[in-house]
Amino acid sequence: MDTLTVALGEKAYPIHVGSGLLGRSEFLLPLLRYPKTVIVSNVTVAPLYLKQLAEPLRQAGIDVAEVRLPDGERFKNWQTLQTIFDVLLQSHCERTTTLIALGGGVVGDMAGFAAACFQRGIPFVQIPTTLLAQVDSSVGGKTAINHPFGKNMIGAFHQPSLVLTDTDTLNTLPDRELRSGLAEVIKYGLIKDLSFFEWLEANIERLLVREPTALREAILRSCRNKAAVVIADEREHGERALLNLGHTFGHAIETGVGYGEWLHGEAVAVGTMMAAELSLCHGWLLRVDVERMENLFKRAGLPVYGPRLTTERYLELMQHDKKVQNGRLRLVLLRALGNAVVSDSASLNDIQSAILARSPHV
Ligand code: NAD
Ligand code: GLY
Secondary structure, eight states: OEEEEEOOGGGOEEEEEESSOTTOGGGTGGGOOSSEEEEEEETTHHHHHHHHHHHHHHHTTOEEEEEEEOOSGGGOSHHHHHHHHHHHHHTTOOTTOEEEEEESHHHHHHHHHHHHHGGGOOOEEEEEOSHHIIIIITSSOEEEEEETTEEEEEEEEOOOSEEEEEGGGGGGSOHHHHHHHHHHHHHHHHHHOHHHHHHHHHHHHHHHTTOHHHHHHHHHHHHHHHHHHHHHOTTOSSGGGGGGTTHHHHHHHHHHHOTTSSOHHHHHHHHHHHHHHHHHHTTSSOHHHHHHHHHHHHHTTOOSSOOSOOHHHHHHHHTTOTTOBTTBOOEEEEEETTEEEEEOOOOHHHHHHHHHHTSOOO
């Protein structure tokens, strides 16, 4: 097992990454100060992994309640969130009750938001079961639900007390979901870690066939990158915005086509290519850099052209981005591979051209 620390002072927490960690109750028991916990999962993940997690806790005398959410991005909303609060109240949870999120980013974001709100904040643990959640969403304390007008529009910063990443759970992950997670892995290389990008160019096929040592390396390196950014800028006053490379375009795609139609990583891959086109237009990236990015996304089985959405619709949806300041759109662009910046210098025309360059040809 490898352990990293998200060194956030009194909110610091470990990320344990390894095989066979789900049933290791010794990591969880010290956090369960009140002998009760609620595990939030969904109807797909719970039948696979919930028992393995809950049994050792029950054997140790913990009262374990369960919530099985419906599965899918389209359920990341108020109604589903309410079902978590229902169980927390029915189970007489208190301020010291620790909530456990077992699942991908959707479960983690919703359970984390429920923990942030319930009685103004209770502790929670992230047990991520998708590659995307293991490399990104379980770390850093961003929690949210979607609004019909925009992704992750309602949420809170609420750090977990522990991230427990059992890499064995990736064995059951559908291929399309694995590929979606790779988009966020590639993101770290592009933002701030050129040598990781180069490592990915050399090793992407090993990741696609789920070679355990390669997956572990990718997870650890991603988490190290993410933790460094979160430690420097927990509440996204500056550097943390860089983690949203490709996300302003990507969120517009996810919302525009309807939540769940395009997976998050798929939308981020295309969004990142749009950001690359804009960076090319600024004279920051060379065509050869854009081609390198395109090749890696393609080899990872990710799309590099978006859905049929008009540029007007993109721009309308992008106005809801959380990086908009005083009505002005700020985008994450690349000064070079491995060097991302936040910029508000792109003209509307350039943004439209970048979207068109990565839209389906008619
Ligand atoms: P997801 O949570 O929808 O999971 C993908 C699918 O895989 C689901 O059908 C799920 O039930 C299934 N699944 C999960 N684990 C499995 C396993 N081990 N075996 C078999 N099936 C499994 O999607 P995701 O890609 O994990 O997360 C996407 C979400 O994360 C989006 O809502 C996105 O906005 C959010 N996100 C949040 C952050 C953050 O910092 N909080 C960062 C990135 C993404
Ligand atoms: N996924 C972006 C962030 O955590 O800031």
